[in-house]
Amino acid sequence: MSSGEHSLEEVVRGSRFRLVIAADFFDLPESMPFQDFFRPEARPWEWLPKIKEVLSGLVGNTAIRELPAGVHIEGEVYLGDSVKLPPYCFIKGPCWIGDGVEIRPSAHIRGNVIIGADSVIGNSCEYKNALLMEKTQTPHFSYVGDSILGSGAHLGAGVILSNLRFDQKNILVNLDGERVDTGLRKFGAILGDNAEIGCNTAVMPGSIVGKGSLIGPTTSFSGYLEPGKLYLEKGGHRKMPLKD
Numbered sequence: 001m002s003s004g005e006h007s008l009e010e011v012v013r014g015s016r017f018r019l020v021i022a023a024d025f026f027d028l029p030e031s032m033p034f035q036d037f038f039r040p041e042a043r044p045w046e047w048l049p050k051i052k053e054v055l056s057g058l059v060g061n062t063a064i065r066e067l068p069a070g071v072h073i074e075g076e077v078y079l080g081d082s083v084k085l086p087p088y089c090f091i092k093g094p095c096w097i098g099d100g101v102e103i104r105p106s107a108h109i110r111g112n113v114i115i116g117a118d119s120v121i122g123n124s125c126e127y128k129n130a131l132l133m134e135k136t137q138t139p140h141f142s143y144v145g146d147s148i149l150g151s152g153a154h155l156g157a158g159v160i161l162s163n164l165r166f167d168q169k170n171i172l173v174n175l176d177g178e179r180v181d182t183g184l185r186k187f188g189a190i191l192g193d194n195a196e197i198g199c200n201t202a203v204m205p206g207s208i209v210g211k212g213s214l215i216g217p218t219t220s221f222s223g224y225l226e227p228g229k230l231y232l233e234k235g236g237h238r239k240m241p242l243k244d
Helices: 044-055
Strands: 011-014 014-020 070-074 077-079 088-092 096-097 114-115 120-123 124-134 137-140 143-147 173-177 178-183 187-189 207-209 229-232 238-241
Touching: 014 120, 044 114, 044 124, 044 143
Parallel strands: 070 088, 077 096, 096 114, 114 124, 120 137, 124 143, 143 187, 187 207
Antiparallel strands: 011 014, 173 178, 229 238
């Protein structure tokens, strides 16, 4: 096995745990022309440094497009067909935005951002070094930094994906009781396909949320939430299977 490949299990500090890989959480949509960069067998946080690499040679197309007077664009920004622009927002490249994306007023995109088709980029939301798949919903007052959101993932109003420790040391992820060093100083969250975060929730650096899982509102969440689970903080921390 080469150094760039991973099995589903590996030995870490003498104990065995399941090695999560990107394919456990999402597949890069075919509409995104970056298939050669994001390997499904990589750990999901290993995709984060790839975003800058992917966009390093991007050629924007906004010079040939009529923009609303209040839309301010810097650098190389590519807008897909039928992107809906608001009366005012700020977009700094490099940035790739897919077809049918709705950008709402006061969105602040700070560079190294990829946004999949038919997603909603919310009013007064901020994005940097982020990869959002297709049909993601981040409608209101959120911060999405150094994070990956799977297709259909949804953030309630006021959700913050924290991406930096107080001591600014490398981000560790908690997997099956093991703390794994990601080698990243900035790392927000990984959200699998159709994961949802409730309103006014703070997600701590290095958190990972499985496919279809839900975190309740007004919560502070840290760690790993397995696929198909509901996490609530009222009356103590609780994880439970989701009902159909």
